[in-house]
Amino acid sequence: MEVLKKYKTQLLFHLFLNFAFALFITLASYYHLPLYSFTDYSFYFFHFLALQFSIFGFLYFLSLNKYLFRFLFPVIFMLFSCIAYWVYFQDIAISHSIIQVSLETKADIILDLISIPFILYLLSSITIIFFILKYYNKLKANQLKSPLTILAVIALFSYSFVENYRFGTFNRRLPYNVITSSREYFGQNNLIVKPINQTIKANTDSLNVIFILGESVRADHLQLNGYHRKTTPLLAKRKNIISFPNAYTPLTYTAISVPQILTNATLTDDYSQPKYSLIDVLNHAKIQTNWIGNQTPEKSYEIFIEQSGYQKIIDPLHSELSFQKDYDDKMLPVFKTIFKPNQSQFTTLHMMGSHWWYETRYPDVFRKFQPVIKSKHIPSNTKEEMINSYDNTILYLDFFIDQVIEHAEKQNSNTLIIYLADHGEILGEDNLWLHAQSGKASENPAMLIWYSESFKEKYPETISKLKLKQNEKTDLDFFFHSILDVYKIEGIEYNKKKVIF
Ligand SMILES: [Zn+2]
Incomplete structure (x- = not known):
């Protein structure tokens, strides 16, 4: 009980942080799933909880450094909630070609996606970021001794354990799929095409x-x-x-x-x-x-x-x-x-x-x-x-x-x-x-x-x-x-x- 009291603010902060992250980002990957029975819903509910738990691990370690958190968290949250909006409202699946579309010349496709609901979604996510940062400033420095550290280590292990067991379980869902797809986009292709220097002719009409x-x-x-x-x-x-x-x-x-x-x-x-x-x-x-x-x-x-x-x-x-x-x-x-x-x-x-x-x-x-x-x-x-x-x-x-x-x-x-x-x-x-x-x-x-x-x-x-x-x-x-x-x-x-x- 003593421990709980001591770290109460920190605990509540992480609950709030993860709830906001889940609502604005993670849940989008589950929103369009065609589900039917109680078993389906329970299965994917636990799936979602497990995924969010692994994200908690990353967010927790980010929160340990005040400067890093204040700078990186708003960027990450904004970027992922932009993407999550399209996943929620248009069921866009994040793949390397989406990364390609966003990074290469197809600005018109991206501009088409910007609408009033999109701007409202962004404004709400900015408001949430504001509250999270305000709350964050109340936390005491050096929280490494908190029991949450152990939980966060377990969370990180759970991520690599699940992904080693079955690739894509987490990596094909938000926010991980953005990283997986970017890696694929920038990665090397196995196939090396042999150049053709000789003359080639087709002899059919x-x-x-x-x-x-x-x-x-x-x-x-x-x-x-x-x-x-x-x-x-x-x-x-x-x-x-x-x-x-x-x-x-x-x-x-x-x-x-x-x-x-x-x-x-x-x-x-x-x-x-x-x-x-x-x-x-x-x-x-x-x-x-x-x-x-x-x-x-x-x-x-x-x-x-x-x-x-x-x-x-x-x-x-x-x-x-x-x-x-x-x-x-x-x-x-x-x-x-x-x-x-x-x-x-x-x-x-x-x-x-x-x-x-x-x-x-x-x-x-x-x-x-x-x-x-x-x-x-x-x-x-x-x-x-x-x-x-x-x-x-x-x-x-x-x-x-x-x-x-x-x-x-x-x-x-x-x-x-x-x-x-x-x-x-x-x-x-x-x-x-x-x-x-x-x-x-x-x-x-x-x-x-x-x-x-x-x-x-x-x-x-x-x-x-x-x-x-x-x-x-x-x-x-x-x-x-x-x-x-x-x-x-x-x-x-x-x-x-x-x-x-
Ligand atoms: Zn196929």
């Missing part, structure tokens, strides 16, 4: 390749591959479509899978040697390259977007972690304007696809399989709900690919559409869920090829070869070599054995 880069779609949930549900009804009615049910990649998350697909890297590459970028090679061969993406680019593959002759990122402020992300069909109008039937083009459409949280990925009309998931907390959903929601995303994918085909078909040009998911998804096998972990389902992505009538007339032997290879195991490193082959690229060596055409 105009050929349009549309590369639909999918997300988290496992092959065996496609009706086209014999799945018992009608998940691809539109594609099932189409001719000139070939499905490859046995595609394989051990790289089960976007950041490592995409660089492998778009370079001459093998599936087991360590990236110690520079690699050719497919986009770079095609540019040198005077093929028009376009990138339309609904995913906010990650550091590991943003180079391909930068290299593309035309680039458009849809909804750049919302990542896969936002719950108000635009649907993939927002890419279609852009695609239709840049698709030029009698030109040699290579157009990438990078989908949000079937990335968790599934219910954010498709419009209501595609909610055919029911009941669907209600909670972000996976254990609160049944296996049936998880699979229903997932299958609805496939139904939407069916619509999306069908729309792309329909547009290309109308133009009656020499066109090839390749759909390839970056990896699959685990749906309850061995009690595991989602991706970024090995398993048969996460390593077997969906893969489809559609060809136009005019492509069929020009290259009948290519179609026969594709049909012959359809059921073979197809490692995802076929892509680079096959694209070079289909454009009949000269001036760069590629592996003919990996060509599927």
Whole structure:
């Protein structure tokens, strides 16, 4: 009791400080979570408490130095509450591309975000800072002997313990995600692109390749591959479509899978040697390259977007972690304007696809399989709900690919559409869920090829070869070599054995 009395002011100060920090900053990361039951709420409540407890550790040690605290705390609090405002009100997820948007030239996007509610939020946070500093001045100097010091040490340990146990538990939430994303933004990329100094030529007449880069779609949930549900009804009615049910990649998350697909890297590459970028090679061969993406680019593959002759990122402020992300069909109008039937083009459409949280990925009309998931907390959903929601995303994918085909078909040009998911998804096998972990389902992505009538007339032997290879195991490193082959690229060596055409 004596101790409590002695440190009462300090204790109350830290309670107030952490309450304000939680309200203005930390809680924003939890605000949009779709939660349903008491268990969900309790789970995330404890999650939030644990996160705030770790922040207490940092704030406590900062508070030990009067000068540092008076100078740094207002800066930190202001900066993080600005960011938290956007997270609260627009569900913006903090990623390295947000850091990029804020630090590079896109001032208009930032200016768009400034509004009266934003200014009011800032004014309240300035008021809170004022009260915190006023309260802080009442504290006695040298509080190191306080029992709170031990608690703060435990708090710091809890942070590193949790992050070592499962990376991202805290680091993907405010305020830590600002630091994680900045580190990613300024960090080094594994991939070193091999420069092209020689002359490169494409020996095809105009050929349009549309590369639909999918997300988290496992092959065996496609009706086209014999799945018992009608998940691809539109594609099932189409001719000139070939499905490859046995595609394989051990790289089960976007950041490592995409660089492998778009370079001459093998599936087991360590990236110690520079690699050719497919986009770079095609540019040198005077093929028009376009990138339309609904995913906010990650550091590991943003180079391909930068290299593309035309680039458009849809909804750049919302990542896969936002719950108000635009649907993939927002890419279609852009695609239709840049698709030029009698030109040699290579157009990438990078989908949000079937990335968790599934219910954010498709419009209501595609909610055919029911009941669907209600909670972000996976254990609160049944296996049936998880699979229903997932299958609805496939139904939407069916619509999306069908729309792309329909547009290309109308133009009656020499066109090839390749759909390839970056990896699959685990749906309850061995009690595991989602991706970024090995398993048969996460390593077997969906893969489809559609060809136009005019492509069929020009290259009948290519179609026969594709049909012959359809059921073979197809490692995802076929892509680079096959694209070079289909454009009949000269001036760069590629592996003919990996060509599927
Ligand atoms: Zn992915």
